[in-house]
Amino acid sequence: xxxxxxxxxxxxxxxxxxxxxxxxxxxxxxxxxxxxxxxxxxxxxxxxxxxxxxxxxxxxxxxxxxxxxxxxxxxxxxxxxxxxxxxxx
Numbered sequence: 001x002x003x004x005x006x007x008x009x010x011x012x013x014x015x016x017x018x019x020x021x022x023x024x025x026x027x028x029x030x031x032x033x034x035x036x037x038x039x040x041x042x043x044x045x046x047x048x049x050x051x052x053x054x055x056x057x058x059x060x061x062x063x064x065x066x067x068x069x070x071x072x073x074x075x076x077x078x079x080x081x082x083x084x085x086x087x088x089x
Contacts, residue, residue, distance in 0.1 A: 013048050014048045017041045017045045018045060018073050020041050022073045024037040045065075
C-alpha cells in the first residue's frame with residue numbers, strides 16, 4: 001500500500017512542477033531569470049521521473065509522465081495561444 005501512495009505523491013509532484021514551469025514560461029520575468037526558474041522545475045521533474053521509474057519500471061513511468069505533463073501543461077491559456085501564434089510566424 002505504501003508503494004501506491006508513494007507513486008501518487010510522485011505523480012502529484014510532477015504535475016505541480018510541470019504547472020509551475022508552464023506558468024513560469026507565461027510569467028512576466030524574462031531572460032536568465034525565466035530560464036533558471038523553468039530549468040529548476042525541469043530538473044525536479046527529472047528526479048521525480050527517475051524515482052517513479054524505480055517504482056513502476058521505465059515503460060509505465062514514461063507513459064505516466066507523458067500523460068501527467070499533457071494533462072497539466074496543455075496550452076489552454078492565453079499564454080499557450082500566444083506561444084502557438086508566435087511559433088506559426
